[in-house]
Amino acid sequence: MMFSALFKINSLKRFVAFLCCIVFSACYWAETEENPDYLPMDDSMYPYAGLPRLVIEIENFAGLRDRETEFPSKLQIYGEKSPESEVLELTVRGRGNSSFKMPKYGMKLEFKDKVELFGMPKNRDWALIANYGDKTHLRNYMMTRLSEWLGARYTPRMQFVELYLNRKYMGLYLLSETIKVAKNRVHIEENDTTFLVEKEDVKKYDPPYVITDKKNIYHIRSPKNPPEESLELLQNHLNEFEKFLKNRYLYEDEEILNWIDLEDYLLYYWVQEYSKNEDGNYARSVFFTWTKGEPIHFGPLWDFDLSFGNASRTRNQ
Structure with a gap:
């Protein structure tokens, strides 16, 4: 009987200790420290896999x-x-x-x-x-x-x-x-006639942007707060570019060099085509830079989760 009573007392102590751990642990995990020396990490369920x-x-x-x-x-x-x-x-x-x-x-x-x-x-x-x-x-x-x-x-x-x-x-x-204008990223001038542009679709687009006559939407990544004159400059240039593409059979082959940097474009196109990237079909996440008086430079490449057959919709066979 005495051993049974001791066992019950010890079991009760362990249970109380367990509850205390839960309570104090809950208090510990419930708040963030203002200036911690380190951030706690529990990797008992997911041990180190060789990655940061x-x-x-x-x-x-x-x-x-x-x-x-x-x-x-x-x-x-x-x-x-x-x-x-x-x-x-x-x-x-x-x-x-x-x-x-x-x-x-x-x-x-x-x-x-x-x-x-x-x-x-x-x-x-x-x-x-x-x-x-x-x-x-x-x-x-x-x-x-x-x-x-x-x-x-x-x-x-x-x-x-x-x-x-x-x-x-x-x-x-x-x-x-991220894709942004910086010395070690997209290295272009920051002025009102030099642009970093992203082609977007109609589902979600962010200001500032321009919409061309062909209803293509272009989000302007740089300059960040373009004046109205810059928006008009870019919109007019893209309208003329799209008109050229539509009527390209009326022009000499060499005239494409006035519109795009062919070396940049061939690399950009080849990677999109090789990967069969759905967004690369001039849908969205298509980036390019343009400076007034110069050809368009396509790139950087971005967003390939819908490539190599990983399409977002079923296609007819």
Whole structure:
């Protein structure tokens, strides 16, 4: 009887201790520290797989609701057993068009200060690509690296990482440079007659933009706040370009050189055609630069999750 009573007492003690652990653990995990020395990471369920691990905590563990709201956050890079960076301050918001609606979504990272990540040049702006629509996780990485190896003017550099967001394991992501005007990215002049442009579709497009006579929508990435004269300049040029393409049989073959840089275009077209990229059919995520008085330079290449037969719709055979 005495042994039975002791067993019950010890069992009760263990149970109370277990409850205390849960309570204190819940208190610990419920709040973010203002200036932590490190961000906690529990990898007991998902041990080190040989990839860098990004640990991100959004202020008050907020969830990302849209692509516009920027949340103050902290980020730390982990190696196999310990942090390999200090705690960095940044903001996080959702990114992507249709991809943001998927169960595993992309994110836009904007650091307080410029940071160098995994050997990629310093910048404040980075993207976490979820690749939810591409279960191989390889299409974006393969085609951007192919573009780089073929000698494109610029192709976003990337690094596979594992992500822990708000102390929850989110899986494999692709950390990528974003397409923007910068010395080590799209290196063009920043003025009112030089443009970085993205062709978009009718489902979702962001200002500033121009719409041509053919109803094509072009989002202007640079300059950021173009005056009306710049919008008109770009719109008129694209209208004339589209008119030329429609009536190209009326012109001499050499005249195409007045409109596009052929070397850039051939590389761009070949990679799109080789990968059978659905978006490359002048649908969306088509980037180019143009300076008044010069030909259009196609690139950088971007967005290959719908390539190599991974189409978004069923086609007739």
